Each structure stands twice: as structure tokens, then as C-alpha cells.
Amino acid sequence: MPEPTLGARLRALRHAAGLTLEQLAEASGISARAISDMERGHSRTPQARTLAALATALRADPDALGAGRETRTGGRPRQHDLPRAVADFVGREDELARVRAHAATAGPGPAPVVVVHGQGGLGKTALAVRAAGELAGAYPDGRFHVDLRGAGADPLPAGEALLRLLRALDVPPRRISGSDDERAAQLRDALRDRRCLLLLDNAADEAQVRPLLPGDGRCLTVITSRRALAGLEGVLRIALSPLAPEESAALLGRIAGQAADPAVAADVGRVAQLCGHLPLALRIAGTRLASRPAWTVENLVARLSDEDRRLANLTAGDTGVEAAFALSYAQLSAAGRALFRRLGHVPGGDFGLPLVAALTGDDPMEALDELEELGLLEAAGPERYRFHDLIRLFARDRLRREEPPGVRAAVRRQLAHRLLDTAIVAGRWFEPGYGAPPDGWTGLVPLPTQEDALTWLRLEAENWLGALRIAARAGDHQLVVDAAEAMHWYSDTTLSWTGWYEVYGLSRAAAARLPDRRQEVRHLNYLAWAAFTCAHRHEEGARLATAAHELAVELGDPREQAWALTYAASAWRRGGQPERALETYRRAAGIADRAGDHDSYVHGLQGVGLALHALGRHDAAVDAFRVVLAETARRPVAQRPALGAQTGAHAYAALALADAGRWPEALREAEIALRYAAEFREAGLLAVVHLVLGRAKRALGDAADARGDLTRALEFTEAGGFDEYERAARAELAALEC
Structure with missing residues (x-):
């Protein structure tokens, strides 16, 4: 029987x-x-x-x-048929919590679906497998994985994926339909009363995964894809980003024992940075380190620091960052690949749409959307984009391999010239004697107002500085000098930017190669200013200014002599020699006055006030700043220098009054200074004004308003380079809490 x-x-x-x-x-x-x-x-x-x-x-x-006699064996998918989990998984707590929360929404309506998307190498599959492991108990009827091969040239057809899932769910082969539509219906029917988790890994597009989705019920589907699959409705999308720095360090430490030593934390941080905090890159770097016990983390830093070899060094066996990016690159259209390569010319970390259009000559939006969709480019703001650091290296590698050297050089130089042409016109909005662009001028962007110029110069700073480097390497010396010259008064709005030291280092070197030695002394002066103001190299600034003075004397140029002495005095004052600075400021002002250089004259007078304040002679300093205001009003000082002199005189007079304990006067002076500083918009002066306002209000018993101004002062010191004001603001805030 x-x-x-x-x-x-x-x-x-x-x-x-x-x-x-x-x-x-x-x-x-x-x-x-x-x-x-x-x-x-x-x-x-x-x-x-x-x-x-x-x-x-x-x-x-x-x-x-009959348990054990008729259970599934012989290669049939089982409940645990998922990719191997990553043992040293780190981070992604927020993303895992979002998956768990979405899974908990399952009920009588549509089954929940999660799409985990992002560029290659972010660990999408690792996250999905981790989530499936954490949720194992909630899906007793099975957890099933299908690799849809979407990043390759031969994606798995939807009908084949349906067949695999139906077989895994024990639908008899003779009952499985030959039609994809009917198979999709069968899958929805088979899953309706089950609690299963489907991991649809590496999806190509919406058309591939839509037939695989359950209908109503308590199943959970997790899809991973390089694309956002925006055409799928009613799904939770989780866009993965690179790991946080501390997570990157933790991952390296778990993989390689050398990286777990607290003594090498700085080098580990540098490795993580060079890997762009990309999990795939970090895993490869850690594996290379772990498999070479004789290596130190410092050895790994040295290897990865070579940009031309970094992608090659991020390869281990059959796994590599470059290979992961190449899969996405292969899916691009011809126009998408061309734009991707050309974007390798962009010098900075992010860039605006006009710069993209300059590389294509036509509307780039369709190709940009394609790059974004595949995770090869990410949005950095309205009509702004950026590359991941490693993807930028990959784009530059594609550029070298796929475009002729002559074409590359021509495009690179053309882009640099367009950037610098726009930078010159933008900078001249702040220069005496200039202003609006000349009639008929066409740059990367229109610059109808000074506000537009300011916005563009700040947003594209990395790019026009990169263009300046390109021009310097190409020997376009006059262009380098012209661009740096156009930035002279604009630079006063961003004193904390260390890039000015490089800008004027390049222009000084370029000017030295030109026959006009007056340009050389001027840019030597600019470099001295950048050394002590932006790079905080006071001794170097004084040395450069002294050399500029000697050259100016040789050339018989009293204007540059006056500026050189003013810069030398400022370097000495900042370096702790206020007596020497005071004498030199007075000498500089006298030379400027005799030369008829009114801009330099009021600048030197303001230095006198600052030196007196540094010497603790607060009342004398206030008097000196009053002279600055009177002379600025009396003399034909150019608009931008005049605004700078007025802002500084009021702000530093307020500071001197506060240090003298003359609180009502300090408050009134700071309120006047605030109006000028709001127009001049330099972070350091705004920090000074709000610091004085906060101190004065606290001294006069207005603690609530004082706290607001002191907090604003701290915000303005965040640009860097204003440690003295930051310490003072924090001390005042701490006193308010007592």
C-alpha cells in the first residue's frame, strides 16, 4: 500500500x-x-x-x-538562499531602520517595496542582505534572492526571473505559464497569503522588476539598483551615500589589524579619505593591507596618494573599483559617455550647469540626467553637480584613453580661458574704475550685478583657481596676472580663504616672466598680503613685503613702496611687533600721501589705529580711526576701498571702545559698523561687530540680545582664521551662563 x-x-x-x-x-x-x-x-x-x-x-x-524526507534539497532555493552576509558590516543604521519601519507597514494593502540605489561600490547588496538577516523571523515562508544582472550587458529577462521565483515557491513546472504576464499573475497569487522576503538584486530598470513585485499581502521586496527606478510607484527609495569618516575607519580596522591601532588613526583617516569613504574601495584597501603584514598604513597612504595609480591600487583579485564604475559607464549612451569624459576636464569638486554646457556646446540636460540616474554624477544644489572623488579619477582615465591628446589639450585650454575670462569680469565688479561687464561681453554666465559676480566667484572658486593653474602650466603668463589683478579688491571679501596664497603665488611667478617689472612688484606685494593674511605666515609676509619695497625703490615707484611698507607693518603687527608696525604704518602713509595714492593712504592710517590698539592705547586708537573716517570722506578714495576703510574704522573703533570699557559708545559705534559691514560682507569684520555688540549688551545688562550677537559672531568665525574673535565670543557666552 x-x-x-x-x-x-x-x-x-x-x-x-x-x-x-x-x-x-x-x-x-x-x-x-x-x-x-x-x-x-x-x-x-x-x-x-x-x-x-x-x-x-x-x-x-x-x-x-515526514520532516527531513521530502524537504527541499538538490539546489532548489531555500529560505536561506541569500548572498553571503558581510561579517564586518559597519554603519547604515539609519537605512536599516528605514527598511524595518517600511516592512512593518505591511497589511491588507499593497506589499511594501524598498529600492536601495546608488553608484557602484556603495554596498547596496550588503545592506539588503543585512536587512534580510535582521528580518528573518518576520518571513517564515522564505527569503529568496535573484541576481537580475542589471549592471552588465546581459540583464536577466523578467520571464526567467519569474520562472526562478515560481519554482522556488514550489509551483509545479507543468503549471507555470509560458507567458510573462501570466507568470507575473501566478507569482502574485502564490505570494498573496505568504510571508516572504524577495531580494531583487542589481536591477536594470523598472520594466525588469515591475512583473516581479507582489500584489497585496505581507511580503517585503528589497530591490538594489544603480538607478533610482523613478518609474516605480508607491515604493520607499533609499539613496546610499559614502560612509561617514568614523564608519570608514571602523571598517578598515575590522578588516586589517594594522588599521585598528589608535596610534595610526591619522593615517587611517587619510586612507579613508583617499578611498572617498566608498565601501568597496575601503574593503579592497583593507584587504590589501591585511594580506601584507609587512605593510604599514603609511605604506598604503603612499600608494593611494598617487592619483594616476589610485584606481589600479584599489583592485584585489577579480574585484576593483574601476571595474565597478566601468559597468555603469558601459550602459551610457554615446552622448552620455562623451559628457562623462569631458567632465574630467573640470578642475573643481563641483560645478554649475553653464560650465557643463561649455564642454558640450549644446543642451546637456539629457546626458546629465543619464549620468545622475546611473549614480555617476550627483546633484550638489540647483543646477550644480559633483563627482565622487574616485569617479572623477575614472572620468579622467576614460578621457586619457578615449580622446586624442591634441583634442584633450585644446578643450582643457579653451575651458580654462573661458573660466578665467569670466573670473576677470566678475572680479572687476569690485575694482576701482571698472564695474559692469563691457557691452557685448559673453561669458560662462551673465554678470549684470555685483551680487551675481560675488555668487559666481564663490561658487566656482575651485574651478577658476584650477583654470589659473592650467594657464600657469601652459605659460599664459599675462592671463594669469590679469586674472589675479582682477581679484585684488574682491579678495578683501574672503580674507579667510587660503586659496589667495596660491593665486598670488602663481601671479607673482608669472609676473616675474613678463617684461613689465611694475607688475612683478605689484604681485609680490599681493603675495606678501596673502602670506600673512590668509596663510598666517607672518615672517614670510614681512620678508616678501620687504623684497617688494626694495624692488619698488629700484623702480622708483612710490605707490608700491607705500603698499609694501603697509604690508610689512601688518605682518609685523600680526606677528607680535606692534611698535615696529606703528612706525612703519606712519612711514607708509606719508609716502602714499606724497604720491597721491589715496587708497593706500587711508589703508596705512587704519594700520596706525590697529597698531595703537595692539599696544593697548585704546583711546589713541579710537582717535586714529576717526581720522580714517574723516580722510576717507575728504579724499577721492575709490568706492570699494572707501567702503572697506569705513567698515574697518567703525568696527575697530567699536572694539577699542569696548576694550576701554566705554560701553555705551562701543554699542553705538558697533551699530553704525554693522550697516557698513553688512554691505562690505567680510566675515572677519562681521565677527568683530557682533562680538562688540554682544559684549556691550552684556555689560549694559541686555543678556538675551547679547547671546544672539555672540552666537552670530561665532557663526562668522567658522570661515576660519579668526581664532582670537572665536575665543572671545566663547568666553563671553560662557560668562552669560554663569
């Missing part, structure tokens, strides 16, 4: 226990639909775990259901 089938044994045990399908489902945690399929013979090889749960609910011996 043949042995009863599993279905017959299960039905007999259920009837003997007096349970309905629904009651057994409730007791066992197995869906009523799955139990019904087993009893009818439509699911002949269930998992051993499923049979054990049913036997427990029926209070039967597990052998009575």
Missing part, C-alpha cells in the same frame, strides 16, 4: 486536532494559503523549518509529517 502523501498526512493530523486552516495558520505562523497548497499537493517539498512549525502547532511527532 503506498505511503500517504505529505498533503494527506497533514490534512489527517489537522482534522484529528480539530483545527481549521485558519486556526492552524494562526498557531503555526504558516500562512493558510501555504498550508492549503501542501494539503492539495501543490507544495510537495516544503522546508524542514515549515514542517517543524506545523508539527509543533499540531502537537504531533515531527516524523509524522
Whole structure:
């Protein structure tokens, strides 16, 4: 007599226990639909775990259901058929919490779907597998993985993926339809009463995954893709980003013992930075370090510091960062690949749409959307974009390999010239004697107002500085000098930017190669200013200014002599020599006065006030600043220098009054200074004004308003280079809390 089938044994045990399908489902945690399929013979090889749960609910011996005899074997997908989990997984806590929360929304309506998307190498699959592991208990009817091969040249057809899932769900082969639409319906029917987790890995597009999604029910589908799959409706999208610095360091430390030593934390941080905090890159770097016990983290830093070899060094066996990026690059259209390569010319970390258009000559939006969709480019703001650091290196590598050297050189130089042409016109908005662009001028962007010029110069600073480097390497010396010259008065709005030291280093070197030595002395002066103001190299600034003075004397140029002495005095004052500075400022002002250089004259007078303040002679300093204001009003000082002199005189007079304890006067002076500083918009002067306002209000008993001004002062010191004002503001705030 043949042995009863599993279905017959299960039905007999259920009837003997007096349970309905629904009651057994409730007791066992197995869906009523799955139990019904087993009893009818439509699911002949269930998992051993499923049979054990049913036997427990029926209070039967597990052998009575034949557990272990007819369970799935021989390569059929099982509940644990997921990719191998990453043992040293770190971070992604927020993303995992979002997956868990979305899974918990399952109910009678549409089954929840999560799309984890982002560029290659971010660890999308690792996150999805981690989430599946954490949620294992919630999906007793199976967790199934299908690699959809979407990043390659041969994506898995939807019909084949449906076939694999239907077989995994024990739908008999003879019942599986030959039509993709009918298979999709069968899959939805098979999943309706089950609690399964589907991991659809590496999806190509919406058309590939849409037929694979469950309908209503309690299943969870997690899709990973390089694309956002924006055409799918009602899904939770999780865009992955690189790891946080501390997570990157933790991952390296878990992989390689050398990187776990606290003594090499700085080098580990540098490795993480060079890897762009990309999990794939970090894992490869850590593996290379772990497999070479003789290496130190410093060795790894040295290898990765070579930009031309970095991608090659981020390869281990059959895994590599470059290979991961190449899969996305291969999916681009011809226009998308061309734009991607050309963007390798962009010097800075991010860039605006006009710069992109300059590389293409036509509307780049379609190609930009394509790059964004594949994670090869990311939005950095309205009509602004940026590359991940490693993807930028990959773009430059594609550029070298796929475009002729002559074409590359021509495009690079053309882009640099357009950037510098725009930078010159933007900078001249702040220069005496200039202003609005000349009639008929066409640059990368229109610059109808000084505000537009200011915005562009700040947003594109990395790019026009990169263009200046390109011009310097190409020997375009006059262009380098012209661009730096156009920035002279604009630079006063961004005193904390250390880039000015490089700008004027390049222009000084370029000017030295030109026949006009007056340009050389002027840019030597500018470099002296940048050395002590922006780079805080006071001794170097004084040395450069002294050399500029000697050259100016040789050339018989009293204007540059006056500026050189003013800069030397400023370097000495900042370097702790106020007496020497005071004498030199007075000498500089006298030379400027005799030369008729009114801008330099008021600048020197302001230095006198600053030196007196540094000497603790506060009342004398206030008087000196009053002279600055009177002379600025009396003389034909150019508009921008005049505004700078007025802002500084009021701000520093307020500071001197505060240091003298003349609080009502300090408050009134600071309120006047604020109006000028708001127009001049230099962070250091704004920090001074708000610091004085806060100090004066606190001294006069207005603690609430004082706290607001002191907080604003701190905000303006965040640009860097204003440690003295930051310490003072923090001390005042601390005193308010006492």
C-alpha cells in the first residue's frame, strides 16, 4: 500500500486536532494559503523549518509529517538562499531602520517595496542582505534572492526571473505559464497569503522588476539598483551615500589589524579619505593591507596618494573599483559617455550647469540626467553637480584613453580661458574704475550685478583657481596676472580663504616672466598680503613685503613702496611687533600721501589705529580711526576701498571702545559698523561687530540680545582664521551662563 502523501498526512493530523486552516495558520505562523497548497499537493517539498512549525502547532511527532524526507534539497532555493552576509558590516543604521519601519507597514494593502540605489561600490547588496538577516523571523515562508544582472550587458529577462521565483515557491513546472504576464499573475497569487522576503538584486530598470513585485499581502521586496527606478510607484527609495569618516575607519580596522591601532588613526583617516569613504574601495584597501603584514598604513597612504595609480591600487583579485564604475559607464549612451569624459576636464569638486554646457556646446540636460540616474554624477544644489572623488579619477582615465591628446589639450585650454575670462569680469565688479561687464561681453554666465559676480566667484572658486593653474602650466603668463589683478579688491571679501596664497603665488611667478617689472612688484606685494593674511605666515609676509619695497625703490615707484611698507607693518603687527608696525604704518602713509595714492593712504592710517590698539592705547586708537573716517570722506578714495576703510574704522573703533570699557559708545559705534559691514560682507569684520555688540549688551545688562550677537559672531568665525574673535565670543557666552 503506498505511503500517504505529505498533503494527506497533514490534512489527517489537522482534522484529528480539530483545527481549521485558519486556526492552524494562526498557531503555526504558516500562512493558510501555504498550508492549503501542501494539503492539495501543490507544495510537495516544503522546508524542514515549515514542517517543524506545523508539527509543533499540531502537537504531533515531527516524523509524522515526514520532516527531513521530502524537504527541499538538490539546489532548489531555500529560505536561506541569500548572498553571503558581510561579517564586518559597519554603519547604515539609519537605512536599516528605514527598511524595518517600511516592512512593518505591511497589511491588507499593497506589499511594501524598498529600492536601495546608488553608484557602484556603495554596498547596496550588503545592506539588503543585512536587512534580510535582521528580518528573518518576520518571513517564515522564505527569503529568496535573484541576481537580475542589471549592471552588465546581459540583464536577466523578467520571464526567467519569474520562472526562478515560481519554482522556488514550489509551483509545479507543468503549471507555470509560458507567458510573462501570466507568470507575473501566478507569482502574485502564490505570494498573496505568504510571508516572504524577495531580494531583487542589481536591477536594470523598472520594466525588469515591475512583473516581479507582489500584489497585496505581507511580503517585503528589497530591490538594489544603480538607478533610482523613478518609474516605480508607491515604493520607499533609499539613496546610499559614502560612509561617514568614523564608519570608514571602523571598517578598515575590522578588516586589517594594522588599521585598528589608535596610534595610526591619522593615517587611517587619510586612507579613508583617499578611498572617498566608498565601501568597496575601503574593503579592497583593507584587504590589501591585511594580506601584507609587512605593510604599514603609511605604506598604503603612499600608494593611494598617487592619483594616476589610485584606481589600479584599489583592485584585489577579480574585484576593483574601476571595474565597478566601468559597468555603469558601459550602459551610457554615446552622448552620455562623451559628457562623462569631458567632465574630467573640470578642475573643481563641483560645478554649475553653464560650465557643463561649455564642454558640450549644446543642451546637456539629457546626458546629465543619464549620468545622475546611473549614480555617476550627483546633484550638489540647483543646477550644480559633483563627482565622487574616485569617479572623477575614472572620468579622467576614460578621457586619457578615449580622446586624442591634441583634442584633450585644446578643450582643457579653451575651458580654462573661458573660466578665467569670466573670473576677470566678475572680479572687476569690485575694482576701482571698472564695474559692469563691457557691452557685448559673453561669458560662462551673465554678470549684470555685483551680487551675481560675488555668487559666481564663490561658487566656482575651485574651478577658476584650477583654470589659473592650467594657464600657469601652459605659460599664459599675462592671463594669469590679469586674472589675479582682477581679484585684488574682491579678495578683501574672503580674507579667510587660503586659496589667495596660491593665486598670488602663481601671479607673482608669472609676473616675474613678463617684461613689465611694475607688475612683478605689484604681485609680490599681493603675495606678501596673502602670506600673512590668509596663510598666517607672518615672517614670510614681512620678508616678501620687504623684497617688494626694495624692488619698488629700484623702480622708483612710490605707490608700491607705500603698499609694501603697509604690508610689512601688518605682518609685523600680526606677528607680535606692534611698535615696529606703528612706525612703519606712519612711514607708509606719508609716502602714499606724497604720491597721491589715496587708497593706500587711508589703508596705512587704519594700520596706525590697529597698531595703537595692539599696544593697548585704546583711546589713541579710537582717535586714529576717526581720522580714517574723516580722510576717507575728504579724499577721492575709490568706492570699494572707501567702503572697506569705513567698515574697518567703525568696527575697530567699536572694539577699542569696548576694550576701554566705554560701553555705551562701543554699542553705538558697533551699530553704525554693522550697516557698513553688512554691505562690505567680510566675515572677519562681521565677527568683530557682533562680538562688540554682544559684549556691550552684556555689560549694559541686555543678556538675551547679547547671546544672539555672540552666537552670530561665532557663526562668522567658522570661515576660519579668526581664532582670537572665536575665543572671545566663547568666553563671553560662557560668562552669560554663569
